[in-house]
Amino acid sequence: MPISCDVLIIGSGQAGNPLATAFADAGRRVVLVEENLLGGSCINYGCTPTKTMLASAERAHHIRTAADFGVQAGEAQVNMAAIVARKDAVIQEMRDGIRKNLEQQHKGITVLNGHAAFTEPHVVRVALAGGKEQTVTAPLVFINTGTRPNIPEIDGLSKDIYLTTNDILNIKEVPEHLIILGGGYIGLEFSQMFRRFGSRVTVVESGAELLEHEDDDVCRSMQELIEAEGVEFVLNARAHRVSCNDEGAITVSVHTRAGERRLRGTHLLVATGRRPNTDAIDLEKVGIKTDEQGYIQVNSRLETSVRGVYALGDVHGGPQFTHISYDDFRVIRDNLLLGKRRSAKQRPLPYVVFTEPQLGRIGLSESQAQEKKIPYRVATMPVQYIGRARQTAQTAGFFKVLVDNKDQIIGAAILCEQGGEIMSMLQLAMAGKLPYTTLQDTVFAHPTWAEALNNMFAKLEKPK
Structure with missing residues (x-):
């Protein structure tokens, strides 16, 4: 029999899962369809597995460089099978937690394992994992199907090679x-x-x-x-x-x-890069517009060209980060459940490159400030001047912060150990509209990485 529900969510990603529980807690009947693995790309193919394996790589590096700190540790022996097994265990624990949260801790959520494709604007047909089909109808539909690796067209590049x-x-x-x-x-x-x-x-x-x-x-x-x-x-x-x-x-x-x-x-x-998972869900049948690359076009409330159908996460293009996908959930929650007005446009875009040292980024880069013709001053400081860096021998990288004519921080690139955490401190100052002088004069504990913010702005100067 066809299933009629209040909310249909296609894709169990970092926007779809919290959206399902929020609507269920509000008394709505929710159907969530997932074709592959619960948790979306972040948990299964992105942040969680890569950062878990990066932690193993960091341990190997510590062993190889231990002699520099007066410690004789021997040769690092890398067991990739064990590294992958540890990664799998971390992921499985998170998947199990998601399933328990969706199916046991919140009433009103039905999880279907299968591939969904539109037949009408508010109707999808789900090809279930067991071979049967299920029709689902809902007045509110949310597409959270994410992306997959993009493979360029190169002569000889076949799947058995790469x-x-x-x-x-x-x-x-x-x-x-x-x-x-x-x-x-x-x-x-x-x-x-x-x-x-x-x-x-x-x-x-x-x-x-x-x-x-x-x-x-x-x-x-x-x-x-x-x-x-x-x-x-x-x-x-x-x-x-x-x-x-x-x-x-x-x-x-x-x-x-x-x-x-x-x-x-x-x-x-x-x-x-990656490409959107929109080519097999029959968007064209119901008039949902996409751009040339296949990303779904949405307005500031994340609504598509079809009323009552929304797109969340990486599938609508733009910056592809887990925290942006989660904020998409908040945009929908506030607008549809809490009676607030919230926009997906002009929001802050923090991100971190998890190399060692990390690169933490927030706000405008210097080239972006120049393109926008925004007057600014810039402060740069090599990490080697920081006491904590010398103590830990993590002296690579530098701080770079942009300040406008009102002493407000408008952007930062922090390339250092814990660069993502330092960037987040600057983001908080930006969100609170604190002048840079507040950080310059704050008493930070010694010796910490944060202490560098006292000296960061000492050489604030106009761009050359």
């Missing part, structure tokens, strides 16, 4: 030579991770710099830090052919400004 960012999370051996296509934050995290596991690593990036949205000084410093660990970068390089011989050796042919190069490795990771 690994996606999902696949490499389950690799049971340390690659001898890992070639990575893509120098964004995902490619950088994997490059340092596998270098620390013991792989030779080469990163191929089509742009002139890594991290295309960052200032030049941030990009250069990040590249130098990871190069110092032995990662090779090939920039301004366009891969145009991939081949694999009978022994399994992979050759990637790239065009560079210096001429043709052939890179030979044992494994190839494609980390060239």
Whole structure:
């Protein structure tokens, strides 16, 4: 029999799950359809598994560098199977928690495992995992189907040759030579991770710099830090052919400004972005508009071109971060359940690149401030001047903070150990509209990383 409910959510991601419980707690009947694994990309393929494995890579690095601190620890032995098993255990515990939360701790939620596709604007047909079909109707529909790895069109690039960012999370051996296509934050995290596991690593990036949205000084410093660990970068390089011989050796042919190069490795990771999961849910049948890349078009309330149908998370484009997806949930909750007016536009965009050291970013970069013609002053400070950095020998990186003519912080790039945490402190100051002088004069505990904020603004000056 068809199921009629108040709320239909397609996708169990970081926006869909809390939305399901919020509507259920408000007395609504909720159906949540998930085709793959509960928790979405963050828990299963993104933040949780990568950061769990990065923690293992960090331990290996600590062992290798222990002698620098007067500790003899021996050679680090990396067991990829054990690393993956630990990652899987962490993920499974989180999946189990999500299922318990949806099915036991909140009444009124029905979870269906299957693929949903629209037949009418407020009707979907779900191909259930067991082979049967189920029709679901609801006046409110929320699309939270997320994204998947984007594979570029390169001659010879077949599935049996490359690994996606999902696949490499389950690799049971340390690659001898890992070639990575893509120098964004995902490619950088994997490059340092596998270098620390013991792989030779080469990163191929089509742009002139890594991290295309960052200032030049941030990009250069990040590249130098990871190069110092032995990662090779090939920039301004366009891969145009991939081949694999009978022994399994992979050759990637790239065009560079210096001429043709052939890179030979044992494994190839494609980390060239993601694409939306919208091509198989029949949006065109019901008039839900998408852009040229397939991302669903929404207004400031996250409503699509069809009234009563909304899109949340990565599937509507824009910055693809878990915290933005969760804020999408808050936008919907406030507007539809709490009677408040909340917009998904013009919200802060903090993010962290979880290399070591971390890059924490909030607000405007210097190039963005210049493009917007916003008057600003900038303060930069090398991390090596911080007492905590010297004590821990984590002296790489620098702080960079922008301040406007009213002494308000308008942006920051913090490249250092705990860079994400320091960035969050600056974000709180920005949210509270505190002048930079408040941080400059605050009594912070010594010796901490936060203490650096006392000295950060000593050389605040106009851009050159």
